[in-house]
Amino acid sequence: MSQGAIAGFKASLGAERARDDQYTRELYSRDDTPEARLPAIVLFPHSHEEVQAIVRLAGRHRIPLTARGAGSGNVGGALPVEGGAVLSFECMTQVLEYAPQERLIRVQSGCITGEIDRIASRDGLAYLPDPGSSPYCRIGGNLAMNAGGPHAVKYGVTRDYVLGLRAVTGRGETLETGVRTSKGVVGYDLTRLLVGSEGTLALITEATLRLAPRPAARALLRAAYAQSKDACAAVNRVMQQGFLPSAVEFMDAHALAAVRGMGAANSLPDSSRALLMVEVDGEAADLPRQLELMAVALSGAGLLQIEHGQDEAAIAALWAARKSLSPATKAMAPRKINEDVVVPVPRLCDLLAEIEDIASAERLRIVSFGHAGNGNLHVNFLVDPANPDEMRRAERGLDRLFSSVLALGGTLSGEHGIGSVKRAFVGRELDPVSLHLQRQIKGLFDPLGVLNPGKLFPDD
Amino acid sequence: MSQGAIAGFKASLGAERARDDQYTRELYSRDDTPEARLPAIVLFPHSHEEVQAIVRLAGRHRIPLTARGAGSGNVGGALPVEGGAVLSFECMTQVLEYAPQERLIRVQSGCITGEIDRIASRDGLAYLPDPGSSPYCRIGGNLAMNAGGPHAVKYGVTRDYVLGLRAVTGRGETLETGVRTSKGVVGYDLTRLLVGSEGTLALITEATLRLAPRPAARALLRAAYAQSKDACAAVNRVMQQGFLPSAVEFMDAHALAAVRGMGAANSLPDSSRALLMVEVDGEAADLPRQLELMAVALSGAGLLQIEHGQDEAAIAALWAARKSLSPATKAMAPRKINEDVVVPVPRLCDLLAEIEDIASAERLRIVSFGHAGNGNLHVNFLVDPANPDEMRRAERGLDRLFSSVLALGGTLSGEHGIGSVKRAFVGRELDPVSLHLQRQIKGLFDPLGVLNPGKLFPDD
Structure with a gap:
């Protein structure tokens, strides 16, 4: 990166928030993948306008710009380009508006996902998408990747909770998309075009998110099976019920071993080779009915044991074991x-x-x-x-x-x-017509190709 | 339209399904708006491949091509261009795949929306979006307009039930979007870019739709108020409950008069100036609780009367009155x-x-x-x-x-x-940056501008 560009960023944000010291560059050289690529500078904007200034500077100097939330992604979406710039949203954590009576919240992209839910919980509301990283990941990363999580089976994914966005395109223009109401069909759905676009079309600076009534209570069933195929058959029966469970988690024999290693499944029969966790939620009075139906659905060939977790401590402990599987396997x-x-x-x-x-x-x-x-x-x-x-x-x-x-x-x-x-591998799933259109859309939003190059698309 | 183009369409589909007689042209010159524009030809393809052949012919001859479902839209989305071609999806009504165990159905675009739900109902499933026209509108029109309906307040809109699409772009290329699974984040969300694009980007020929468990039971409350503002205050209280009603419908004093004219509201107090209908659904055993909470929420200043409709006949009758409001006001x-x-x-x-x-x-x-x-x-x-x-x-x-x-x-x-x-009026809501990007996207999908010209965008 030229000294002129570095000076430009420093002039724009101040040296404190445009860091090119070795320590900071190394810290931001990686995400939750093994690779590392050293950026030339790491930028910490406070506002939409500062993001806009950065994108314009990056365009002028043709500097690859990689947006970053918590860096907890595990496909290298936030890996910078060697010698490029990282734009961290860590300093953009403002809640711009919280309107429980409209069931919405408007936040800057750096807000921590779990924090958004915590705010909503004060009023009996919830931000329902909860990726495993929700205690520390940032909403901007969730939006960029269209994050899911265990409760998606009942409540859907990030995409389903976005009403509108404010963003900066690769051209440095401000783009406002969507609405603040629960319905709206004016123009093309640019909101959902940006969600899941992995920072390649525009940098989302603010999001208006839909909140939902908070499920009143939940309960959990844990079922151990002799074989994976027994558990799969049970999953199919669970998914044929007349209502949706709030989570259906599976672990194979190897994951089970990891969970046992964490001391979380000591009560399981030794012959268990697959585990299911089925969560139901809703009105407390309705949980026994749901649990009963799900227990029947879980019963069948190969079932070795079925346990209930009904108090929050037991449920939380079971979930903790499941959620720690990701780091636990990493350590293996x-x-x-x-x-x-x-x-x-x-x-x-x-x-x-x-x-x-x-x-x-x-x-x-x-x-x-x-x-x-x-x-x-x-x-x-x-x-x-x-x-x-x-x-x-x-x-x-x-x-x-x-x-x-x-x-x-x-x-x-x-x-x-x-x-x-x-x-x-993308070319195996998407046909050339679709890929070509997507590349052309990329070209419209980011003609200079500064936004997160080397991501999402296969090489030409 | 040139004789060559007309001959081309007839050669492609056969004269029976490429009609240029005066009667057919007049029949397809209007939708549910007052205007009429006489097309030169009306085309009735049977398959994706026939749609593709039509789009290619239209491109070659620069013929404006307007897709049409049932013609029940009321913003002129299916109004043809004078002298252009109408492509009716009426003959594309095949159910290509119905997989209740995967909770999905794949249909051609001409399927009647209500029929899709009827098929799903056999297995305790539902296609939940139900615009007022669902008994006769076609899913392709719903997809083009991202149709809503009274149950959107709990269940969302058409967009939320689309897993994937097959379509023909304005270039005549086959575009496949989305997935058949309930999750998928590979590439940009072209599925939702097409949904709501009003036939201007690509013609959707097939859709894979998500089905959901069918609500087991429902019940209805009807509340009459002295003034509109009393009803509005009640709506706010209803929407603050810890669960979502499946519908919250409002009628002002004038709509109330129309309903009375249909003999559907004889029992209402004469001083009623606003009416609310609140539907709840779910497990039969849970309805009394929901009804009680909603009845409390509906109670307040200006409430004149509150009635319950709990058997299906009473509920259906109340809904019939509401659903007939649209044609009734038309007759006024x-x-x-x-x-x-x-x-x-x-x-x-x-x-x-x-x-x-x-x-x-x-x-x-x-x-x-x-x-x-x-x-x-x-x-x-x-x-x-x-x-x-x-x-x-x-x-x-x-x-x-x-x-x-x-x-x-x-x-x-x-x-x-x-x-x-x-x-x-679109330019009042969408800013120039958004509109410009949308026009450019239109240009990518349909560079010749044959797909539904004169729609969605304001004049340049």
Whole structure:
């Protein structure tokens, strides 16, 4: 990056918020992926207008600009370009408006997702999307990736809670999208075009989010099975009920071992090879009925044990074990290749069988768990980058996994996105017509290509 | 249209399904707006491939092509261009796939919306968006306009139930968007870019729709008030409850008179000047609790009467009266100018006061009713086109209405769309940056401008 550009950023934000010291650059050189790329400068704007000034400067100097929330993404979406600029939204955490009577909140993009929900909870409301990282991730990252989470099976994903956005396009223009009302059909849906666009079209600076009534109570069932296919059959029965569970989480035998390692599943029968967690929520008085129906649905071939968690402490403890699976698996090997595939719920069983086949054919350790009610499985390849043979086998395994997922009618990513990590595979799912249109849309919003280059799209 | 183009269409579809007789052309010269524009030909494709052939022919001959479902839209979205072509989806009514175990259905665009729900109902499922026209409108029209309906307050709009689309762009290319799973974040959200684009970007030929568990039971409360503002205050209380009603419908004094005229509200106190209908749904056992809470919320200043409708016949009768309001108001004057504005729910009262002011200042008959839980009001100006002075006053009234709606933080259309009727006003809501980007997107999808010209965008 030229000294002129660096000086420009420093003049625009002040040296305190335009940092090019080695320490800061290294800190922002990575996200939750193994790679690191050293940016030349890290920028901490306070306002929409400062973001706009940064984008314009980046355009003038042709500097790659990567937006960043908490850096908790695991597809390299927030990985900077070597020598480029990082724009961190950490200093944009203002709640601009909270209108419980309209069930909406308007926030800057740096707000922590869980904090938004906490504010809403004061008035019996909720911000329902809750990715595993919600205690520390930032809403801007959720919007960029269209984040999901365990409750998506009943409540949907980030996209479903966005009323409107304020953003800066790659041209440095202010773009306002959407409405503040619960309905609105004027013009093309640019709101949802920006959601999930991974910081490649425009930088979202503010979001108007829809809040919902807070579920009054919840309860949990935990069921252990002799085999994965028994659990899959149960998931299908659970998803055929006349109401939606608020979460349906699956763990395979390897994830189960990890949970046991954390001391969280000591009461499970030793022969358990798959675990389901089914959460229901709603009126406290209605929970026994829901639990009973779900317990029946969970019962069937291979069921070894079924437990209820009805008080908040027990539920929270069970969830804590599930939520810690992601970091726990990370600690199980020098490197975790974390996939996030989705198949139609009735094909989950086929997918799990295929994963077992891949693991055995390629001699790989693969741990699978995830949001079974959505058919969304986190498939974690535990590998050692120091073992080149294993890395080659993992590559072959991944290749086969993606082919299988698409053949089963699924998609390569349910909630993590593409980022830099999966972009080589995008062309397998999206046909050339769609990809070409998407590239052209990118060109409209960001003709200079400064916004998060090297992400989402495969190489030309 | 050149004889060559007409011959081309006839060669492509056969003369039976490429009709240029006067009768057919007149039949397809209008939608549910007063205007009529005579197309040169009306086309009835059977398949995606036939739609593609039509778009390519239209491109070659630069023929404006207007897609049409049932023609029940009321903003002129399906009004053809004089001398252009109409593409009717009436012959594309196939259910391509119905997978209740995956809670999805894949249909051709000409399927009748209510029929999709009827199919789903066999398995305890539902297609939840239900615009007033659902017994006869077609899903393609719903997708083009992102249709809403009375249950949107709890269940959302068409956009929220689309998993993926198959379409033909203005270039004549096949575009596949989305997924068949309940989650998926690969690439830009072209699915929702097409939904609500009013046939201007691509012609949707097939849609994969998400089905949901069918609500087990419902019940209705009908509350009469002395004044509109009393009803508005009640709507706010209703929307502050810890759960969502499945519908909150409002009728002003003029709509009430129309309902009485239909013999549907004989039991109401004579002094009633506003009516609310609040529907709740869910488990039968839970309805008494919901009804009780809603009855409390409906109680307050100005409440004159509150009635319960709990058996399906009574509920259906009450709904029938509400659903017939749209045609009934149409019969009340030579012409009905039907607006579809939205304001934040707490501002409904201000909007209704403003409408009364407009009616009195401009000496106009205005009937207002609609989806109060969304702040979505259908404001109907009843006018006589033979009275030029009244038409001028109506124009001034509309102008003032739109200004007020935007000043109250609202939007010009909640569910009807822009079409040809409202496009002059779009520039008041969307800023130049947004409009310019939308026009550029239009240019990418349809560079020759053959798809539904003269819709959605204001004149350049």
